[in-house]
Amino acid sequence: MAKTVIDEEFLSQVELLQTLIKNNVAGMFGGNHKSKTYGSSCEFADYREYVPGDDITKIDWNAFARFEKLYTKLYLDERQMHTRIYIDASYSMGYGKSRKDEQALKMAAAFAYLSVCEMDKVSVYAVRDSRLNCLINGMLGKEAFINSIGALNGVEFGGDSFLSEAIVPSTVGYGDGLSVIISDFLTDNDFEAAIDHLAGKKRHVLCVQVLSKEELNPKVRGKMHLFDSEDNNKYYRKNITREIIKAYNMALEFATGRIRGYCAARGADYMLVCAEDPVNKIFFEKLVNEGVLK
């Protein structure tokens, strides 16, 4: 069932933040992000000797008076990026009392708003099974955000998720911004190919792993028959003892460590988020501390 997850107070706080893209990026003109190339922004970058044909308005006459040579001022170029947000809409994200789905949607909205505030384009996708369902496409500007963001409330969580199969064939752009994958990553299905693919396309990738409190610190004990919400053929039947809980914690550490390591190896950011944590805490503390936002 769709959930209403965005409120105005939160959005006004998000407005104060700014995404920190690791490399200067390519992209369309008119954005707020610094490009590797020199352009026409107000931010001074360097000098170079005048070459005939250069814009004479950029000549620094003060430098000419001192050195009796013509130097042209160079300014950084500012580009518009395209932020693409992928939400894992599988059953495991939305099952039961866990608030993973809510958290995922909130974060997606927050990232979208952040990008909109930076004059970037935003596209939001829901990944369910192998399909990529575009919820918002190329949204630009706050007005468009207000008009479009409600689409997130209509996301239905169900089925399995095959992130790679859904993302790789899609248009992901090239070197033009941030790709955020929000998922619990609790799957045997391949998601690494998606990260590779996005990294290969010079996208800045951020993997947000959302886990519920019960998944981070399970309370079940005794003889349990646990069924997988995505596939009833998958089950775990055991007398859950302290020893098994210890093994579970090791498995959790292994799984998160594996994703973190994979991301680090490809220059991608990774963040583990508890579904029950408040979003502002995640944004204003975690993401800032991790250097994803500033």
Next chain:
Amino acid sequence: MTFLYPLGFLALLAIPCLILIYIIKSKYTEQTVTSTYLWTLSEKFLKRRNPIRKITGIISLILQIFAVLFIAVSVAHPVFTLPGKAQDYCFVLDGSGSMNTVQSGSTRFEIGKSRISDMISSAADGSTFTLITTGNTTDMVMKEVTDKKSAIRQLGAVQPSYVASGLSGAVEAANKYFEENPACKFYVFTDKFIEEENVRNAELINISEEVSNYALDDVKYTITKSGVTVNGKAFSYIGNAEFTVGLFIDGSENAATTAQVSVSAGVGAEFTLSAENNRFTSLRVAIMQSDGLSLDNEVVLYNNHSDTSYKTLIVSNTPFFTEISLISAGHTQIEKIKPEDYKEDTKGYGLYVFQNFTPKSMPTDGAVWFINPDSGVDSTSGFTRGDPEQFENPVGLRQNNNTSTKVRKLLKDTVKEDEIYINEYLKCSTYREFTALMYCGGDPVILAGSNAYGNREVVFAFDFIETSDFALSYNGPVIMRNLVAYTFPDLVDETLFYSGDTLAVNVLANCTEIRVEKPSGKADYIDTSVTISEYELTEVGEYTVTAIIGNNRQSVKVFSQLPAAERTVTATEAAFLINGEPSAQKRDGKYEDMLYLFIILAVIVVADWMVYCYEQYQLR
């Protein structure tokens, strides 16, 4: 291996129940979780498990099944045969008076108990212990007790007696038990010597050592005008001896007089002690040297006879013979009146004699004699007067030869047979308890008993002079003397006894309670509904008899001596023969701590269930 209680295996039925319960309770709680990915992954991180730990899930069930198995086996009580180990033991412990002899610091009885206790302690588990003691009675104190602690505890509670007792009762009890259990091994602990060939199917353990023993016997006193003279015999049972005998008057610690006595082994030496005191209450005669058996070293004699100065009223027209008889019996305060002068409310006499006369109502404050009553009396008298039976020729009175009670013994003392003749008597019948002294035909003619007021009563169903030769016969005065003694009894007639004797206590008129306090301090209350109450003396020493008579309390003391048979510290016994062929069958062994095991296992089962319930509660 056999099982004493095979039905105990019914407890095994609990095992299928237990498994069923486990199947039910082992139902896994089903729950859908967002993903089983991490749970499945955790399998890789489980430590390599010991194969035994694979059964951890059902270890509780296994433990409980073991518990039930053990419980079932415990209840079934397996018995292992341990040849040459376990044995049935029967101990015969002589508890006669001589076992109180002290040797090596302990009495023989205590030594016997100690030896038995050692044998019980060192016996193999599974052995059974039976104990037969002799003494006042022969008792099987314990029978086939398997618990050693219990057997030793019961043995410890056994006490020696102070009576003369042989082993015949023990032989009888041992034979009876031998018939039940021919595999039993008998041990006889005694200080009596028995020839080896006279002991069969038993092992005789003589625990006597030769110790000196002196004793006193036949001690009597005579009161003279100037004082008292005590005569007696002194004995030494081991060798010749010379010792001092002292006389202590009225509980004094200092001897009033002493005498040196030289005695030969086993032969009594007479001694005489005289003191200038004839108004004593008690005389203690004691040997002043110590020996192995001190119980027979002293005798206490009491002067309990009260001054019986009852007044007697004779209501008769012919009181002469009766008066003479009473005077000769020691009663001098006699008043005589004619029947027509008797008033029904007369009181204040110890004895009322109604001769050829019957009052309308019974006197309430004294003994009553009826001599040939002329009519019936009220129901308080306890008898009814019938019609006279007359004979042409005089008929001899027949005696009641039964002397089974103290009353009969007293009434018949020195009475001769067929000496009194009568030609008329009254047919009387009784409805209270009376003792018939003489009969004519089948009817009692001299009766003694008590009336409804608790006073003693005598009935002569014939006239002394006109219809019988009672007054002229030999028996007449004798019977009168006996009846006077019966009518005015002391609380006790004798004061010196042997342990094992029976003390006769006269239940006086208006006596409501008689208490006998033993030398050990214990007390018994004896029957006061009879004329003479009997009490068996089982201890050596001073007994105090206290009677509540009306509002008064009367106490007398008697002394119980150790029987002569128990003084000879080297006594012999004829034989200890247990007849029959002994069986070589040994006693099976047993588990001593089955109960504790049962409790421990029960606790494990309960604890396991509690833990399970707690876990289930936590998962709710």
